[in-house]
Amino acid sequence: MGIIENINKVFDHRIRLGIMSILMVNDEADFNRLKELLDVTDGNLASHIKALEKEAYILVEKQFIGRKPNTRYSSTALGKKEFKKHIEALETLLRKK
Amino acid sequence: MSEQDYLKDISEIKNLMNRSSRFISLSGLAGIFAGIYALIGAAIAYYLVVNSGRDYLILDGHIFKMILLDLALVALCSIVTAIFITTRKAKEDQVKIWDETTRKLLMSFLVPLITGGIYILIILNQQKYGQTGALMLIFYGLALVNASKFTIGNIKYLGYIEIALGLVCALLPGYGFWIWVLGFGVMHIIYGSFMLIKEKR
Numbered sequence: 001m002g003i004i005e006n007i008n009k010v011f012d013h014r015i016r017l018g019i020m021s022i023l024m025v026n027d028e029a030d031f032n033r034l035k036e037l038l039d040v041t042d043g044n045l046a047s048h049i050k051a052l053e054k055e056a057y058i059l060v061e062k063q064f065i066g067r068k069p070n071t072r073y074s075s076t077a078l079g080k081k082e083f084k085k086h087i088e089a090l091e092t093l094l095r096k097k
Numbered sequence: 098m099s100e101q102d103y104l105k106d107i108s109e110i111k112n113l114m115n116r117s118s119r120f121i122s123l124s125g126l127a128g129i130f131a132g133i134y135a136l137i138g139a140a141i142a143y144y145l146v147v148n149s150g151r152d153y154l155i156l157d158g159h160i161f162k163m164i165l166l167d168l169a170l171v172a173l174c175s176i177v178t179a180i181f182i183t184t185r186k187a188k189e190d191q192v193k194i195w196d197e198t199t200r201k202l203l204m205s206f207l208v209p210l211i212t213g214g215i216y217i218l219i220i221l222n223q224q225k226y227g228q229t230g231a232l233m234l235i236f237y238g239l240a241l242v243n244a245s246k247f248t249i250g251n252i253k254y255l256g257y258i259e260i261a262l263g264l265v266c267a268l269l270p271g272y273g274f275w276i277w278v279l280g281f282g283v284m285h286i287i288y289g290s291f292m293l294i295k296e297k298r
Contacts, residue, residue: 014106014109017106017109017110018109018113021109021110021113021114021117022113022114022117024114025114025117025118026117026118029117029197033117033196033197036193036196037113037116037117038113087107087110090103090106090107091107093100093103094100094103094104094107
């Protein structure tokens with residue numbers, strides 16, 4: 001049952017999967033960039049970001065560009081490792097069937 | 098979750114990874130046009146030199162200025178056509194033409210290219226023009242290889258070929274013109290056609 005254990009419940013949602021996909025291949029992305037790519041509402045995106053942050057899969061950095069607040073997100077080493085495991089598990093499951 | 102869901106997840110992951118980090122709307126058609134312009138430009142330059150009654154170039158001469166203008170026109174036409182075709186394709190693909198990915202692509206392409214351009218102008222001013230064709234090919238190749246990580250397709254192989262041709266061109270300065278024609282004309286058309294066939298599939 002090793003494969004099933006590697007399917008990560010945290011990633012079991014389209015938006016969280018999307019956020020992680022983007023942060024795997026980009027060093028960082030800000031809130032608007034994520035919103036634009038995923039085509040979701042502010043509230044929806046914020047809640048999924050919070051879930052990933054709670055697991056320490058992503059890093060949140062708040063800063064100011066001029067006077068505008070800007071929040072940047074990046075994936076942590078743990079997040080990358082867990083996401084890779086998740087993808088591998090998905091692929092293994094698909095191959096088996 | 099069913100098998101269908103897993104498949105959807107995997108394709109969604111791939112799609113977002115590509116869309117968020119690579120510019121997908123480059124078209125082979127732009128490459129073909131760039132190649133055609135380069136061939137036309139080369140034919141004009143050849144005609145100018147042959148009709149000048151000399152088989153070499155004088156740097157401050159009238160003909161030399163005409164050839165520089167010819168080169169500038171080739172570059173301008175290629176860029177305008179590329180922008181036009183790319184904008185149209187981005188609309189078809191329903192992606193934004195100007196975002197973070199485009200910015201990264203352009204920066205990584207333009208830094209080596211503009212460096213090379215300025216360097217060539219500097220050494221032309223120092224009367225060293227034997228290596229111009231080689232330098233154009235080498236810097237253009239480096240720009241392509243550098244930009245290739247922000248786009249899909251195999252543009253880095255075109256870059257490697259241009260760099261190799263540039264080095265050969267440096268070894269054989271007498272054949273500079275023909276190697277330039279091969280690199281900027283023929284290779285663009287071949288590569289563009291390959292990409293176009295792949296796009297249609």
